[in-house]
Amino acid sequence: MYKKGLLLLLVIFVSFFLFGCEIVYPNNTTTQGEVAITTIASDLDLWKNSDEAFDYNGDRKIDQEDYDIYLLQNDYEFWKTSDEALDYDNNHIIDELDFEKYKLHTNYNYWKLSEEAIDLNGDAFIDETDHEIYNNYDFWINSDEAEDLNDDSTIDVSDYEVYIEYVEFVGTYYLTNYTYDGAESHSFGENVLFSDMGDYLSQITVSVNGRGEFTVTIPDNIKTIFGDSHLIMIEAANNMTISRLSPFIVAIDTNVIMDGIEYNLTIYLDETEAGYSASYIMGFYYDEPEITFDIVKAE
Ligand SMILES: [Ca+2]
Numbered sequence: 001m002y003k004k005g006l007l008l009l010l011v012i013f014v015s016f017f018l019f020g021c022e023i024v025y026p027n028n029t030t031t032q033g034e035v036a037i038t039t040i041a042s043d044l045d046l047w048k049n050s051d052e053a054f055d056y057n058g059d060r061k062i063d064q065e066d067y068d069i070y071l072l073q074n075d076y077e078f079w080k081t082s083d084e085a086l087d088y089d090n091n092h093i094i095d096e097l098d099f100e101k102y103k104l105h106t107n108y109n110y111w112k113l114s115e116e117a118i119d120l121n122g123d124a125f126i127d128e129t130d131h132e133i134y135n136n137y138d139f140w141i142n143s144d145e146a147e148d149l150n151d152d153s154t155i156d157v158s159d160y161e162v163y164i165e166y167v168e169f170v171g172t173y174y175l176t177n178y179t180y181d182g183a184e185s186h187s188f189g190e191n192v193l194f195s196d197m198g199d200y201l202s203q204i205t206v207s208v209n210g211r212g213e214f215t216v217t218i219p220d221n222i223k224t225i226f227g228d229s230h231l232i233m234i235e236a237a238n239n240m241t242i243s244r245l246s247p248f249i250v251a252i253d254t255n256v257i258m259d260g261i262e263y264n265l266t267i268y269l270d271e272t273e274a275g276y277s278a279s280y281i282m283g284f285y286y287d288e289p290e291i292t293f294d295i296v297k298a299e
């Protein structure tokens with residue numbers, strides 16, 4: 001019983017970090033600002049039914065916003081009248097050469113087929129990471145954000161790779177809106193009923209740094225209530241790795257050793273338009289109690 005409770009606690013605990021993370025889209029799917037809509041519906045419909053139709057901004061709908069991005073990246077005249085039409089090469093005129101630069105930086109597939117596409121991080125692949133480096137490395141290396149994230153005493157492109165991998169997760173998180181639907185008797189250890197767990201968990205914060213490392217802060221009163229179990233939470237935090245699997249799914253892996261047995265845990269969570277929430281059904285109890293909760297990023 002105790003171990004089940006501890007595992008559940010870990011599940012909730014690991015889930016902490018998945019919420020409140022801002023979605024970072026690849027550059028070619030970023031909404032490109034406010035753009036005057038000059039197309040008529042029938043053009044949109046034609047495009048929607050063509051092979052070119054694609055969910056550019058990653059919101060799981062194909063609509064006018066995607067069509068505008070498509071036009072920005074493919075139609076010079078449309079781009080020229082938009083807010084995106086800037087003098088990217090600083091020669092004091094805005095022309096097709098600027099449009100070319102715009103396309104190289106905003107459209108990964110266009111860049112990939114161009115002569116600009118080279119293996120910038122030396123991993124033998126030419127992929128989105130190289131495009132990200134192509135777009136933003138020079139800016140980053142000259143900014144205050146640039147630091148030696150892999151501890152090899154130099155600041156270079158390999159640090160930038162660490163930066164782009166974890167920057168979206170950096171922050172401090174806490175749990176809120178915990179609900180429990182199940183038998184009142186289920187408890188964690190001697191003292192903590194599952195139905196009361198939200199009160200305790202909401203007092204714990206977790207931080208993620210630019211190296212993707214986790215730190216948990218547990219108030220003394222919670223340490224007392226949880227007893228030695230709080231050490232397991234600290235161990236789990238120390239072993240956590242976070243990675244984005246898609247624009248909508250993030251995974252956290254961790255492992256802990258309890259009674260000499262190693263438990264590996266991976267949590268996958270979806271991100272929703274409204275924010276972040278989760279539900280979890282504890283299948284290892286006969287009545288399959290369910291918990292739900294939200295995680296928010298502290299400002
Ligand atoms: Ca879309």
Ligand SMILES: [Ca+2]
Nearest residue numbers: 087089091093
């Ligand atoms: Ca120009």
Ligand SMILES: [Ca+2]
Nearest residue numbers: 119121123125
């Ligand atoms: Ca590469």
Ligand SMILES: [Ca+2]
Nearest residue numbers: 148152154159
């Ligand atoms: Ca370094």
